[in-house]
Amino acid sequence: MTEPITLPAGGPAHPRPPAVARDALRDTVRAHLPRGGVLLTGPAGIGKTTVVAQVVADLAPRGHRVLHCSPSPAERDSAFLGLIDLLTGVGDDVLRALAAHERALLETTLLRSAQPWTTDPGGPAGGRDALVLRIAVRKVLAVLAAAGPLLLVVDDAQWLDRPTAEILRHVARRADAGLWVLVTLRTDAAGEDLGPAADRREGCAGAAELCPRPVHRLRVPPMTAHEVAELLERHDHPYWPRALTARLHQASGGNPRTALELSSALDDRVRGEGRELPDAAEPLPVPGSLRRPILARIGALPADARRTLVVAGAAVRPTVELLRRAGRQDAAADLDLCVRHGILDVLPEPGHGTIRFLDPLTPMVLRAETPYERLVAAHRALADASDDPVERAHHIARLAAGPDPAVAARLTAAASAARRRGAPGTAARLGRLAAQYTPPGQADADIARRLTAAEDAIEAADLDFARQLAHEVLGEARRPAERVRAWNVVIDSCGQAMAEIADVFPEAVHDAADDPGLLAQLHYRMSWREWMVGGSAARAHGHAVRAAHLAAGTGDRRTELMALTQQAALELFLGLPQAETTLAAALAAPHDAHAMTHHNGPLYLKHRFHLVHDELDEARAELRTLVYRLRQRGSADSLSHCLIGLAQVEIQRGRCRPALTIARQSLRIAEESALSQGPAWYAVSLAETAGGSLSQALTAAETARRHSEDDNDRLFLPRALHAEGRIRLFSGEYEQAAELLRRTAESETAQGQRDPATRRWHADLAEALAAVGAPREAGAVITLARHQAERLGRPGVLATLDRAAATVSAARGDLARSARQLEHAAVRLRAAGYPLEEARTQVTLGRVRRLLGDEAAARAAFAGALRIFTKAGARSWVSLTRAERDRVQDGSVCAPEGGSWAEHLTSTERSVVARVAQGASNREIAAGLVVSVKTVEAALTRAYRKLGAKSRVEIARMVMARPAG
Known part of the structure; x- marks a missing residue:
């Protein structure tokens, strides 16, 4: 028989997936070290040392010897201290390889010998001894590298003493192949890389020169909000509400050390002083360790420049022109002075000159240290000067002493302006402020403003804030429309975890009473609950049809469009012939802007109809247009899901590298926005399987499965099981693959799937079953799927089923028939436009041809597959196919003798x-x-x-x- 293709696993799966960006950075460092040196840059506390530790932890068990030094400021003037640290673990047996005079000089330099310095007046730092010392160190490193791979680590190179730096530069210029060098360099407060001149000022005359050529320079990125939350949890900090964690992330600039110090200061205030958590208008406490260097920089400025800085810190979007209109006539000169002191930067924009603080803590410290009267004056001047309604409303609110209908109205208008410009998070905060400034006698306006703010928060993926506002309203509102609107916010904020809010629906339906408009909104959401939690596409379809009918009768076009889209998606899944007609109705005018850009709207669903018809380019075009619009203005949830869809399309088109980048972007958005992460991890697993590492793919698939199980999400759980099953199949773990893919089939079939093009697991299951010796069961899977695909006209599915049928033929011993089926499948997959599936089929054909003894045909099949995989950037598949091709070329495969x-x-x-x-x-x-x-x-x-x-x-x-x- 011919077994399914086995890809190299690439090591054991990681038990808990690290943050993708850090993981990718570590992988990038490891990839570039064998080709030269790597220089990691970033400000203090950003995590350079952590990345180095991860790289060392990966390489040390694989036989790499690591020489490490971490100089400090106090050691900068201590000659050769860095060299002493580096060579501490090098024994006398290595030094014996040196000539006598070289060994004597090196031992003296390393303080291992009591011998006095040589006759050179400058000691080993200069003259002939300096040359001998450089040669000796280079020989020692060459001996170590000859015994096995050697990694040289210099952490915080800006503090390295000059004599050691000179020796390492000499070594780097003449480095042997076995020497890898990893250097870290501290940069300025903004994380901007220091240039060579700055390097020299720091006493490190070019940190890059410590590395062999070519040098790959990498900036350690700031942490995301999700990574900061995980960091605080790992260090046993209190669980802060998401909005507060987001403020800690923003204030720290993603610097882990700063985030930990800010969180500790906040904990001291809350616990030690017994104070409430700060609200959005109250500044976070800044500890002295962070405040003092900022105050020192500010204190070095003249009084006028400090006043200009206070006004800039009070502004929402400070510009040079705004500060001039606010009374700071010499703003340009003052700001130029601040730039030279490393406090801020002025970005060149025609007529504006946008101001950016290099350290996000600076405005917070300014606000805390400035007298109240001066702050009020700054806000009053900015309110008068600003021509932006959002900026002006912000300052007017700062000046108001209590509830004020005029202030509330202005804040409401500013929220609308922010919403129109695609800033729902700003709109949510302004809306909440508007509710707070609403007088007590205007309860209806107060509730309406809070509900609108909650809906804006949903769009901004600030789900905790949205739920908080909704529950506030539910505690006060009595009108059915207000209560159902609040219940909708609660439902929409749960993401994939709809099982957690099962008790919400009966209460919401009770509040809706017999109002058809309110019931339409709830039936639409009940359709999702039935599909995601109940696991029945048929029952979900009934709710969607009911919702669309009720919404049409009440003139609620938005709900009607969303319900029609859900109805069309379910009809596609169920294999019903009216699916195309229903989608056309959802796409017909009049349109609704929200529905047309939502990931559950008709434009997004349109790409799935393209996919079942094998129209990959059309599907990509639809998604790219949506992604562009969502990046301009739209919800984080919709953007994340559109990126997931785009990553899958790119995989099918054979563009593995872009797919991996897009999938990671989707996950980053989900993490930063605290969205359900199962779908994004699923996309990462697919992209890693196609163009990355199988071990990383397996970790991602297992993570996707855990998230979907935790959320009781029956919609994405089968997809996660399918992804994991495919990886096990490619890794040769056939029993586990068959079990996972059987679970996928059972779940999808129970939900009512009748179109095999909507979830393409059938061929993978059949191949896994053939591999475990169950060809009859595999044949039954193929027969049923083929019947469904032929009825609906799905040529791409039929082509993959042809390949699966070939594996069944091979399992039954009919290799000649298997080869014919594989050739036919490869032609059909090429015609349908699935390059990776075509290449996968070619590899299987090569194996069958090899078993038949036709080495020339086997080589041709492997070569064809290799061309496709190489062009697609399918890394693991390239390695596999080269190995298969080389076995045929060296004649070792078909010989029945030996080995x-x-x-x-x-x-x-x-x-x-x-x-x-x-x-x-x-x-x-x-x-x-x-x-x-x-x-x-x-x-x-x-x-x-x-x-x-x-x-x-x-x-x-x-x-x-x-x-x-």
Whole structure:
């Protein structure tokens, strides 16, 4: 038989997935070290040392010797202290390789000898001794590198003493192939890389020169909000509400050390002083360790520049022109002075000059240290000067002493302006402020403003804030429309975890009473609950139809469009013929802007209809347009889901590198916005399988499955199981793959899937079943899926089923038929536009041709697959295919003598086993070898025992997986 393709696993799966950006940075460092040196840059506390520790932890168990030094400011003037640290673990046995004078000088320099300095007046730092010392160190490192890979680490190179730096630069210029160098360099407060001149000012005359050429320079990125939350949890900090964690992230600029210090200061205030958590208008406490250096920089400025800085810190979007209109006539000169003191930067924009503080803590410290009267004056001047309604409303609110209908109205208008410009988070905060400034006698306006703010918060993915506002309203509102609107916010804020709010629906339906408009909104949401939690597409379809009908009757076009889209999606899944007509109704005018840019809206669904018809370019065009619009203005949730869809399309089109980038962007958005992460991890697993590492892909798939199980999300759980099953299949873990893919089939079938193009697991399941010796079950899967695909006209699905049928033929011993089926499948997949599936089929064909003894055809098949995989950037597949091709080229694959499975067999047993693997019967083998059938049976029985095989299927699998030789 021919077994499903096995890809190299690349190491064990990580038990808990680290943050993708840090993980990617570590992988990038490891990838570039063998080709030269790596210089990591970033401000203090950003995590350079952590990345270095991760790289060392990865390489040390693989046989790399690590020499490490971490100089400090106090050691900068101590000659050779860095060299002493680096060579601390180098024993006398290595030093014996040096000439006597070289060893004596090096031991003296390393303080291992009591010998006095040589006659050179400058000691070993200068003259002839300096040259001898450089040669000696280079020889020591060469000896170590010859014994195994050697990694040299210099952490915080800006503090490295000059003599050590000179020696390391000499080594780097003449580095041998076995020497890897990793250097970290501290940059300024903004994280901007220091140039060579600045390097020299710091006493490190070019940190890059410590690395062999070429030098790959990498900036350690700030942490995301999600990573900061995980960091605080790992360090046993209190659980802060998401909005407060977001403020800690923003104030720290994503610097982990700063985030930890700010969180500790906040904990001290809340616990030690017994104070409430700060609201959005109250500044966070800044500890002295962070405040003092900022105050020192500000204190060095003249009084006028400090006043200009206070006004800039009070502004929402400070510009040079705004400060001038606010009374700071010499703003340009003052700001130029601040730039030279490293406090801020002025970005060149025509007529504006946008001001950016290099340290996000600076405005907070300014606000805390400035007298109240001066702050009020700054806000009053900015309110008068600003021509932006959002900016002006912010300052007017700062000046108001209590509830004020005029202030509330202005804040409401500013929230609308922010919403129109695509800033729902700003709109939510302004809306909440508007509610707070609403007088007590205007309860209806207060509730309406809070509900609008909650809906804006949903769009901004500030789900905790949205739920908080909704529950506030539910505690006060009595009108059905207000209560159902609040319940909708609660439902919409739960993401994939709809199982957690099962008790909400009965209360919401009770509040809706007999109002058809309110019931339409709830039936739409109940449709999602039935599909995601109840696991029934048919029942979900009934709710969607009901919602669309009720919404149409009440003129609620937005709900009608969303319900029609849901109805069309379910009809597609159920294989119903009216799906296309329903989608057309959802796409017809009049349109609704919200529905047309939502990931559950008709434009997004349109790309899925393209996919089932194998129209990949059209699907990509639809998604790219949506992504562009959502990046301009739209919800984080919709953007994340559109990126997930785009990543999958790019994989199918054979663009693995872009797919991996897009999938990681989707996950970053989900993490930063505290969205349900199961779908994004699913996309990462697909992208890693196609163009990354199988071990990382498996970790991502397992993580996607855990998230979906935690959320009780029956919609994405089968997809996560399918992703994990495919990875196990490619890794040769056939029993586990078959079990996972069986679970996928059971779940999707129970939900009502009747269109195999909507979830393409059928061919993978059949191949896994063939691999575990269940060809009959595999054939049944193929037959049912083929019937559905032929009825609906799904040529791409039929092509993959042809490949699966070929594996069943091979499992049954009919290799010639298998080869014909594979050739046919490859042609159909090329016509349908699925390059990776075509190449995967070519690899399987190469293996079958090899078993048939046609080496030329096998080489051609492997070469064709390799061309496709290389062009697509499918890294793991490229490695596999090269190995398969090389086995045929060196003639080791088809020879039945010697090595691997053959090494313990007699010549007769080897001949019999080789023919069994080619699908020959005992009688055919006997005729070919000119022996009796009994002789063949006896040889085969002995081979079973020696190889630990139980069937002809297992014999064939062993020959294919572990070729002779």
